[in-house]
Amino acid sequence: MSPSAAPAASSPSASTSAHVVEGDPSSWKTSYVESASSLFHKLVPVCVKRDAVEKIEDLTVRILMGLNKQKQSKVLRIQVTSESDPFFFHHMEVSEEEFQGLKVEQSILVDFGQFPDKFIELLEACIGSRGEEQPRYLAVLRVGATDVMDSNLGVVETNEFKHLSHISLRFALGNDAAIKQYLAARLMDVREERDKWHGAHNNSSSELRSAKSELHSAIADLTTQQDLSGRAEKATHARLDELTAQLKKIAMDELENTKTRMEGERGAAESGFRSTINSLTSRNDELDTRARELMDAKYKMDSKISDVSLRLNVAESELKTTKEELKGLRKTNKDLDQGWHEREKSTAQNSLRVEWLEQQLKDKDEMMKVIKGRLESAESHKLSMVSALEDARATAARAEDRVSASAGEIRKGNQIIERLQAELRSAKAKAKLKTAVITQQETILNERSSALERSSREHAELAREADAARSEVRALTSRVDDQRRKLEESQALLVSNQQIIQWLNSQVNEAQLGRLGASSRYSFRPSVPLPTSSGGGGISASGGEGVAVGPAASGAAGGGVSE
Secondary structure (H helix, E strand, O other), X not given: OOOOOOOOOOOXXXXXXXXXXXXXXXXXXXXXXXXXXXXXXXXXXXXXXXOOEEEEEEEEEEEEEEEOOOOOOEEEEEEEEEOOOOOOEEEEEEEHHHHHHHHHHHOOOOOOOOHHHHHHHHHHHHHHOOOOOOOOEEEEEEEOOOOOOEEEEEEEEEOOOOEEEEEEEEEEEOOHHHHHHHHHHHHHHHHHHHHHHHHHHHHHHHHHHHHHHHHHHHHHHHHHHHHHHHHHHHHHHHHHHHHHHHHHHHHHHHXXXXXXXXXXXXXXXXXXXXXXXXXHHHOOOOHHHHHHHHHHHHHHHHHHHHHHHHHHHHHHHHHHHHHHHHHHHHHHHHHHHHHHHHHHHHHHHHHHHHHHHHHHHHHHHHHHHHHHHHHHHHHHHHHOOOHHHHHHHHHHHHHHHHHHHHHHHHHHHHHHHHHHHHHHHHHHHHHHXXXXXXXXXXXXXXXXXXXXXXXXXXXXXXXXXXXXXXXXXXXXXXXXXXXOOOHHHXXXXXXXXXXXXXXXXXXXXXXXXOOOXXXXXXXXXXXXXXXXXXXXXXXXXXXXXXXXXXXXXXXXOOXXXXX
């Protein structure tokens, strides 16, 4: 007679609308429908006493508050039905006028407006005592206590002293007309509830379609952003490859040019010194001619020093050009970093939009779960109805299928979102790799800049050595008028000067090619020992560092040059 799962509403503040059918149930035209508020609708454990037989059953108690036929006073209706017996129906109606007699009869202290709340509190206490071996509160229904067609419903409290009856209400046993009226009213309630769920389902379906359209739009936007990011990444890789190739080509060209130029200069210097040695050897018997030849050699050394200075200037200009190219590369790298930051910002915005869409999908999923729960509740109501409610159950089942299909679509949308998140994480990893490559290129540029600075310092040291060589030439010139030198000493001096010049050339070559190792630039050792003279001026070679010009170590009267 009643639905299989009663609603949870139990207080007047949570009352819902219900229908009450009055009049002659033989025809719908002779009946009329009243609206009432459902104050309580729950399963209550009731001790049913019939013919000296007691049995505790869960009966559905329904309390309604409405108006009488004349719309003049309120009427309280209490209905008791059983899940296991479709013909079990007991009911009572009491108006405001009739309640005064009931109030006196039962010694009730509250008025008509507060009576439903107090009676519901007693029923809730009975529900709370369910499952106890000796329940403190128990509802008792005595069937046929005074008359075959009557019954009494009371609430009994059991304490340590006695069984205390709080209230005892007289109910009427439902006849055919009462049962028809009750079923008609319940059918109208179910239909109204079905219409409400149907409208809610339609609203949810429209919201789901809107969410799907937003999801497709978001997927299209994300695809566009991924295409833009891919094109930007390809352009960056192409630019980096081009810059690397240019740097390699410039370095190789500079190395080849420097090597060719140094080899030519060394060959020219060697051929010049060989001709000088041959000329001095042919004129060894003429002391005056020898002095002039020494002067010529001095002039040639000045010319060589000028050449070295010229090469130093050329190297400095190349260093300046290289620094300018390095500055341009750094500027290009800075532009690339700025573009990278812009792409990072765009990626962050896309991540925020994806998170917002995920939250929207979660909210829709929760709403669908609530709707699904409500539809399942409505389906459980319809399952307990008689065959007249089969159409309503079929409609609810179809609605459940549509909701399940909608839930499947939402799960597919969640899978798409997860795949997009994975692609986004992959794009971030590629961006980190790109940053590492750019940092490595910056490190290489810094190393090349350091190498250029070291080359500049080595050029400055070569300039200082050239000044020292000029000082040595001036010291030799001041002693050229010494005609007491022997031919052997002159030849030894020429050989020593040739070794000095070759050593200087090797040092210049190593500085230009960047291959200067741990060996000292001052460790000059002539391959032929020079003779020393104790009586007059001469040239002596020692194992000390550097080139020193001054009087002979022997302290003789004549001036000399020691190396």
